[in-house]
Every structure is written in structure tokens, then in C-alpha cells.
Amino acid sequence: MSKAFDAxxxxxxxxxRAEQALRLAKHLGADACEVGASVDQGIGISVREGEVESVELSRDQGIAVTVYLRGHKGSASSTDAGDxxxxxxxxxxxxxxxYTGEDPAAGLADPELMATELPDLDVHHPWPLSTEQAIDLALACEAAGRGExxxxxxEGASLSSGEGVRVYANSHGFMGSQRGSRHSLSCMLIAEDEHGMQRDYDYTSARDPKELxxxxxxxxxxxxxxxSRLGAQRPATGRLPVLFDATVASGLVGHLMSAIAGGSLYRQASFLCDRLGEPLxxxxxxxxxxxxERGAMASSAFDNDGVQTRNNVFIExxxxxxxxxxxxxxxxxxMQTTGNAGGARNLRISAPLETRQALLARMGRGVLVTELMGQGVNGVTGDYSRGAAGFWVENGEIQYPVEEFTIAGNLEAMFKGLQAVGSDIDTRGSIHTGSWLIDxxxxxxx
Known part of the structure; x- marks a missing residue:
């Protein structure tokens, strides 16, 4: 890797640097100021057909400053954090x-909400990996796949490893810092038979390289x-149950969270406006x-406003x-902040879980979706339409792969039509969920 990174x-x-920016903002007459600063370093390796395609050693830094001046807000940033x-x-x-318009809602979060509990969340696990070792791992990953x-x-294998530090500070006197790391390894391959070519991939990702x-x-x-995708056909058209594989079911959770995000709500751009307390x-x-949660992918003791994060229940x-x-x-x-500036962190589902085979048996006849394409989701109406690929299911058993079809519905109806959640939980991201069976x-x- 490049120059040693001492976190x-x-x-x-x-x-x-954050303290320097806060002092200067006060000197220039700002009523309040907040500063975000970060530095990251990493290595990225790409190989294809047994050859190294690229080696990228990166080191990025930046600082962003927001000031509040008599109800007016101004923000600026730079990738250079020198004096x-x-x-x-x-x-x-x-x-x-x-020059900005006055905004009564602008300003820092209330001082009494600033984070005071700042424990070590076990999210910083550097990987002392040389360039040669990284290349060898990527080549070994690809070779294992090509050998089948x-x-x-x-289509290549890629390895990425990085660590960084972020700092948030504001003129309430709050200063929060967090070190973090993220590592991943992926591979994409192509298979061919008399019906044509198919491609797919797999990956692993973790904070701690020992968990890859x-x-x-x-x-x-x-x-x-x-x-498994060879010989794919187009499925019959109709109204059918759909089983979203765990790898794509997390996207449904993401659509839900977008619909209950404050930005969507105050803009009246969500189908869930004014729906608190209602069954979904x-x-x-x-x-x-x-x-x-210690060691999780999105753990943080403070949000992007410096507010103490907490366990929140969004659907109860x-x-x-x-x-x-x-x-x-x-x-x-x-309303009151929920400590979610910057989004939700480590979403977890509490529900009775069923095995994949039990979900297929419950579905009987329908489609198992393992890939989604396109951006056909309307956050205002909840209308949902995506290109998809996966497998046809008959009598509770997977029969053959299917592709080039569309699934359509409405998110609210899909949520109400959720029949069961699988025990095949995908833990590689910040949203942990198993497969979703929609009626x-x-x-x-x-």
C-alpha cells in the first residue's frame, strides 16, 4: 500500500483543522458553524483472465464547512485541508x-442533543496487505471461478481495502471522531451454452478482513x-407470488426508508406522508x-448533526x-430529530423466519427474483416496476432460470402483502434481511 496510514x-x-475552521468562522461573524472533515486511504485491485488490469492506490481528504448567519446558511468544501x-x-x-434566503429551520441541532456517549464501536480493522498480496488474492478468486x-x-475479480477517519465538530463545543475500515472481494463470470451466454457474480464484504x-x-x-442461469426462459405473464431473494429484498427496505425520510416528507414527495401509526x-x-452495534457496517455513536444516535423502531x-x-x-x-441525519444505521428485522424451502413451498407457483434492473420506483405514489431475472417455481420447487421480464406493483400493497421473511439473512451490508415473499x-x- 502507499504511505503508511496512522489513524x-x-x-x-x-x-x-476542525477547531481552526470553527474559530475562523466565529471571527468572521458567524452565529454558528459546523465542520466535517475526513481522510481515507485504500487500495483497489482489478484482474481479468489471469492478468492484472489495474492497481489503484488512493488517498483522499476533504473538509466541508457550513455557517449560519442571522437565519441564513452558507456551505463550502474543499479537497485540500491545508491552512x-x-x-x-x-x-x-x-x-x-x-446571499441565501432566510430559513427558519436552518441551524445546528439543539445543544442538549449532542452525543455524550462515544464508545469504541469496533469498526476499525486495518488490513496490512501489500500490493502483491492483494493481487494474489484477486487472482486466486478469479481462478477458483474460472476453474469450474x-x-x-x-469479467474479472476485484479487491478493495480501505480505512479512514471522519470528524464532525460544531460551535456547541461538540467534537466527534470515528475511525473505520471496509474490505471487499468480488468476482464476475460468464458461462455459455446452446441458448447463449449468462453472467453473474458474488462478493464478500466486512469491516474486519478476518470475517471475509x-x-x-x-x-x-x-x-x-x-x-445456474444457463438456459433461461421468459416466464408466463400473470398475477403471481414473487419471492425476493435476500440479496434484493434489502432494496425493498431501502424504498421504505426513503419514503419515511424527513426530506421526502416535508417536500410532500412520499406516499407515506401523514401515515404515522397506521398499519403498513x-x-x-x-x-x-x-x-x-459493535463491528457493524453502519455503526456510529453520532449522526451527521452530532446528535446522539439511538435504537429506533420504525415499524412496530x-x-x-x-x-x-x-x-x-x-x-x-x-417534530423532533430521531438522530438520523445521514440515514438509518444497521437496520434489522424482527419477525418469524422461514427457510428458503419453506418459502418456496408456501409460494407454490411463481417467480424467485435474484436480480433487479432499472429505476422504476415512484416514491410519491409507491408505484413499483422493475426489470428482473431469477427462477421459475412450480409445486414449491425451482424449475428453471427466467429472465427478460418485469415485475410491477405498488409498494404499499407489497408491504401489506408480505407473507413471510426468510432465514437466509444477507449480512454483508447495513440492512440485514432474508428473502421476502410477496403474495x-x-x-x-x-
């Missing part, structure tokens, strides 16, 4: 504030997924966040229990 040194440097650049950024933010009978060629799957396992799983799911379904026994609000969106809505959607195929 403690970088943290102290960023904190010093001269900090002065320039603060001066620009102040100058911008002089039926694989025609490779082995390169060989990732490669073989990529090959297995790719080979059956009463066995609960969804919440756990931002202080099927009912919409809480919106997802920052300090600004809460003011716009006449009925429009499947448009042949």
Missing part, C-alpha cells in the same frame, strides 16, 4: 450565507450463480435500527411507528 495521527490532525484552504473555505461559506466446468470466461469469505469460496460461488405490514413484522408490529428525521427535517415537520404482483414475461 491516530490523522484523527488529531483533522480535529485540529490556506481552510481559510478560503470558511470565507466562501460566510460569503454564500450573505462450464465457465467460459471472466476466502477468495476461493467467492470465486466458486460466483461460478455457481452464473451456471402484518403485525408480526418489526423493523428497527441499532446504530451502536406492522405499524409505522417513527419517521427518520434529521434536525432540519424535524423542524420543517414540527401477488404482476409478472410480465412472454
Amino acid at each position: 491516530s495521527v490523522q484523527q488529531a490532525l483533522l480535529e485540529s 490556506a484552504s481552510i481559510r478560503e473555505v470558511v470565507e466562501k461559506a460566510v460569503a454564500i450565507a450573505l 466446468p462450464g465457465i467460459r470466461q471472466s 469469505l476466502s477468495a476461493e469460496v467467492v470465486g466458486r460461488r460466483a461460478a455457481e450463480r452464473t451456471l 405490514f402484518l403485525d408480526w413484522f418489526t423493523l428497527g435500527e441499532h446504530p451502536m 408490529q406492522g405499524r409505522l411507528a417513527s419517521y427518520m428525521l434529521s434536525a432540519y427535517s424535524a423542524r420543517r415537520l414540527g 401477488e404482483m404482476t409478472v410480465a414475461g412472454s
Whole structure:
């Protein structure tokens, strides 16, 4: 890897720069100021067909300053965090504030809400990986996949490893810092038979490199997924049950969270405006966040406003229990922040879980969706239409792969039509969920 990254040194440097920016903003007449600063370093390796395609050593830094001046807000940022650049950024933010309209909702979160519990959340696990070692792992991953009978060629394997430090500070006197790391390894392959070519991939991702799957396992799983798609057909058109594989079911959770996000609500751009307390799911379904979960992918003790994060329940026994609000969106809505500036952190579902085979048996006849394409989701109406690929299911058993079809419905109806959640929980991201069985959607195929 490139120049050694000392997280403690970088943290102290960023904190010093944040304090410098706060002092300067006050000197220039700002009523309040907040500063975000970060530095990241990483390595990225791409290989294809047994050859190295690219080696990228990255080191990025940045600082962003927002000032508040008599109800006016100005923001500026720079990728250079030197002394001269900090002065320039603060001066620009102040100058911008002089020309923006007054916004009564603008300003820092209330001082009593600032985070006071800042534990080590076990999210920083550097990987002392040389460039040669990273290349060897990527090549081993690809070789394992290419070695499976039926694989025609490779679209490549990639390894990414990085760590960084972020700091948030404001003129309430709050200073929060967090070190973090993220590592991943992926492989994409192509298989071919008399019906044509198919491609698919697999990956592993974790904060701690010791929790990654082995390169060989990732490669073989990529090959297995790719080979399983050979001979794909177009399914029949009709109203059918749809089983969303765990790898795509997390997207349904993401659409739900977008609909209850403060920005969508105060703009009246959500189908869930003014729906607090109403049932959206059956009463066995609960969804919440756990931002202080140790070692998880989105853990943080403070949000992007410096507010103490907390466990929030968004769906409780099927009912919409809480919106997802920052300090600004809460003011716009006449509510209180939920500590979600920057989004939800570590979403977890509480529900009875069923095995994949049990879900297929319950479905009987329908489609198992393993891939989604396109952006056909309307957050205002909840209308949902996506291109898809997956497998046809008959009598509770997978029969053959299917592709080139569309699934359509409405998110509210899909949520109410959720029949069961699988025990095949995908833990690679910040949303942990198993497969979702929806009672009925429009499947448009042949």
C-alpha cells in the first residue's frame, strides 16, 4: 500500500483543522458553524483472465464547512485541508450565507442533543496487505471461478481495502471522531451454452478482513450463480407470488426508508406522508435500527448533526411507528430529530423466519427474483416496476432460470402483502434481511 496510514495521527490532525475552521468562522461573524472533515486511504485491485488490469492506490481528504448567519446558511468544501484552504473555505461559506434566503429551520441541532456517549464501536480493522498480496488474492478468486466446468470466461475479480477517519465538530463545543475500515472481494463470470451466454457474480464484504469469505469460496460461488442461469426462459405473464431473494429484498427496505425520510416528507414527495401509526405490514413484522452495534457496517455513536444516535423502531408490529428525521427535517415537520441525519444505521428485522424451502413451498407457483434492473420506483405514489431475472417455481420447487421480464406493483400493497421473511439473512451490508415473499404482483414475461 502507499504511505503508511496512522489513524491516530490523522484523527488529531483533522480535529485540529476542525477547531481552526470553527474559530475562523466565529471571527468572521458567524452565529454558528459546523465542520466535517475526513481522510481515507485504500487500495483497489482489478484482474481479468489471469492478468492484472489495474492497481489503484488512493488517498483522499476533504473538509466541508457550513455557517449560519442571522437565519441564513452558507456551505463550502474543499479537497485540500491545508491552512490556506481552510481559510478560503470558511470565507466562501460566510460569503454564500450573505446571499441565501432566510430559513427558519436552518441551524445546528439543539445543544442538549449532542452525543455524550462515544464508545469504541469496533469498526476499525486495518488490513496490512501489500500490493502483491492483494493481487494474489484477486487472482486466486478469479481462478477458483474460472476453474469450474462450464465457465467460459471472466469479467474479472476485484479487491478493495480501505480505512479512514471522519470528524464532525460544531460551535456547541461538540467534537466527534470515528475511525473505520471496509474490505471487499468480488468476482464476475460468464458461462455459455446452446441458448447463449449468462453472467453473474458474488462478493464478500466486512469491516474486519478476518470475517471475509476466502477468495476461493467467492470465486466458486460466483461460478455457481452464473451456471445456474444457463438456459433461461421468459416466464408466463400473470398475477403471481414473487419471492425476493435476500440479496434484493434489502432494496425493498431501502424504498421504505426513503419514503419515511424527513426530506421526502416535508417536500410532500412520499406516499407515506401523514401515515404515522397506521398499519403498513402484518403485525408480526418489526423493523428497527441499532446504530451502536459493535463491528457493524453502519455503526456510529453520532449522526451527521452530532446528535446522539439511538435504537429506533420504525415499524412496530406492522405499524409505522417513527419517521427518520434529521434536525432540519424535524423542524420543517414540527417534530423532533430521531438522530438520523445521514440515514438509518444497521437496520434489522424482527419477525418469524422461514427457510428458503419453506418459502418456496408456501409460494407454490411463481417467480424467485435474484436480480433487479432499472429505476422504476415512484416514491410519491409507491408505484413499483422493475426489470428482473431469477427462477421459475412450480409445486414449491425451482424449475428453471427466467429472465427478460418485469415485475410491477405498488409498494404499499407489497408491504401489506408480505407473507413471510426468510432465514437466509444477507449480512454483508447495513440492512440485514432474508428473502421476502410477496403474495401477488404482476409478472410480465412472454
